[in-house]
Amino acid sequence: MDKLEYREWINSKLNIGKEILYLTMDECINSGVTVEEVIDYTELALIAHGKKELDMPAKIGLHPYKDTFMHAMPCYIPSVNSMGIKWGGCWPTNRERYGLTQLSGLYVLNDPESGWPLAIMDCIWLTAQRTPAVTAVAAKYMAFPEKVETFGMIGCGAQGYQHIRYMPKTLPNLKKIYIYDLFEPAMDRVVNELQASTAAQIVKCKSIEELVKSSEVFATATVITSKPEPKIKDEWVSKGQTILMCDCHSLFEDKTMKRADKYYVDSIDQHTLLTEYGYYPDGLPEIVAETGEVVAGLAKGRDNDEQLIVDNNVGLAAEDVPVAKAIFDKALERGMGRKLPL
Ligand SMILES: NC(=O)c1ccc[n+]([C@@H]2O[C@H](COP(=O)([O-])OP(=O)(O)OC[C@H]3O[C@@H](n4cnc5c(N)ncnc54)[C@H](O)[C@@H]3O)[C@@H](O)[C@H]2O)c1
Structure with a gap:
């Protein structure tokens, strides 16, 4: 599928510019993305990064307390035809203090043709892949x-x-x-x-x-x-x-x-x-x-x-975007997730 066919395929299932797909962590897990696929996508992302064939600034962050961070991780990879941003945090004492994982956050996937958001999804699972x-x-x-x-x-x-x-x-x-x-x-x-x-x-x-x-x-x-x-x-x-x-x-x-x-x-x-x-x-x-x-x-x-x-x-950030796209594509194909109006 070329870029415009891909966009048309998305539009046949999700009205770009009018709605987004929201995916919970369970939906990301159940999307069907495999270990082998993640390794392949990660290799592609690393190659794009090695050749500098991508747009990826160094991640900026907030550091509210010692050893905590909240990072903004945007990236566009032309060879993967995908663009998005992770807003992910790490608070090492979360387990003892709140019974929560140290990592948290969301991924926003965007349409590279128009810039409009396509999806908001959990980013804990994709990070752990x-x-x-x-x-x-x-x-x-x-x-x-x-x-x-x-x-x-x-x-x-x-x-x-x-x-x-x-x-x-x-x-x-x-x-x-x-x-x-x-x-x-x-x-x-x-x-x-x-x-x-x-x-x-x-x-x-x-x-x-x-x-x-x-x-x-x-x-x-x-x-x-x-x-x-x-x-x-x-x-x-x-x-x-x-x-x-x-x-x-x-x-x-x-x-x-x-x-x-x-x-x-x-x-x-x-x-x-x-x-x-x-x-x-x-x-x-x-x-x-x-x-x-x-x-x-x-x-x-x-x-x-x-x-x-x-x-x-x-x-x-380059490692996140192909996996986020793979989750989005599979979820859309399978009719998973919740469509939310913009
Ligand atoms: N490089 C990356 O891309 C990347 C991505 C995600 C997370 N991380 C980092 O990886 C680390 C782990 O993240 P996570 O999501 O698995 O966290 P987690 O809290 O789920 O797991 C961390 C584990 O390490 C154990 N641990 C802590 N100190 C230890 C020590 N001294 N010896 C042995 N075990 C020890 C804890 O008991 C815990 O089970 C964090 O520092 C996180 O910031 C890196």
């Missing part, structure tokens, strides 16, 4: 995926749980998945709900140290703190490992980051802005390239088995 998809795509380039037999996940909340579904798709020979979380029920949930769907054995670790020392590739999704509160001793990290973070440097000693043979970020602009906000008080290591440049083939990932590779992906 595209975030592990980024880690899974990154693992293809930052590790030698066919060789990897052990993956570790630190933090088994919304993002960590989904990583267990996504990682075996790009690390096809995993034998063991090590997990660790301070909150025991989060680990139990992963084992109870996901063990049956993966060939790799899921192993609950007793400590971060055990996980770090056991895993060739490991990812972190815990809590972003503006000043790192290291929980991972530098001596536990070995040459040859691949570290893929979703929560900045929060868990690491600065010297681990600085001694990486190759250090990548998803967006130099984004991480520079974070530095201005006070994150990375010890400064960023030398950045080899952006993740998207590696995925697009413009820069190289891992060269040999000996390198310690770190890839710091804090999340890009």
Whole structure:
């Protein structure tokens, strides 16, 4: 379908300019978007970002309290024919204080032809899909995926749980998945709900140290703190490992980051802005390239088995918009959601 045919298709189901589709989190979950589709869309988004074939300013934000943020994340990707904005927040103490997830927010999808809004939807679910998809795509380039037999996940909340579904798709020979979380029920949930769907054995670790020392590739999704509160001793990290973070440097000693043979970020602009906000008080290591440049083939990932590779992906608006479009398209096709007048 070309752009105008696509717009006509939408208009046959939703009167653009007069109404929008509202989708709850359950409707997003039940839209039918698959893990494989999210990985494909995420790869497209990273390629567009690597080639700079998109319109995506660094996300601006509000920071009402220490270690909280509310980010505005707009993006237009011509190759995906999609445009929208996420207004998403992260309040790390929400679980203890209110019984709510630390992440919250909404996604507004717009018609690239007219600018008018097409949909408003929950963004928690789509974030918890595209975030592990980024880690899974990154693992293809930052590790030698066919060789990897052990993956570790630190933090088994919304993002960590989904990583267990996504990682075996790009690390096809995993034998063991090590997990660790301070909150025991989060680990139990992963084992109870996901063990049956993966060939790799899921192993609950007793400590971060055990996980770090056991895993060739490991990812972190815990809590972003503006000043790192290291929980991972530098001596536990070995040459040859691949570290893929979703929560900045929060868990690491600065010297681990600085001694990486190759250090990548998803967006130099984004991480520079974070530095201005006070994150990375010890400064960023030398950045080899952006993740998207590696995925697009413009820069190289891992060269040999000996390198310690770190890839710091804090999340890009580019990763949200294709998944939001996929949810919208499927929901519209299936007659899901509620139409609201404008
Ligand atoms: N990079 C991205 O694109 C991206 C996207 C979404 C969220 N995030 C970040 O990922 C992190 C996790 O988000 P979430 O939605 O999964 O939150 P969550 O609250 O659902 O899960 C976090 C989990 O980490 C555990 N945890 C906290 N500190 C820990 C520690 N020191 N050791 C082990 N476990 C620990 C908690 O018990 C919890 O189960 C947050 O920092 C969030 O800001 C990043």
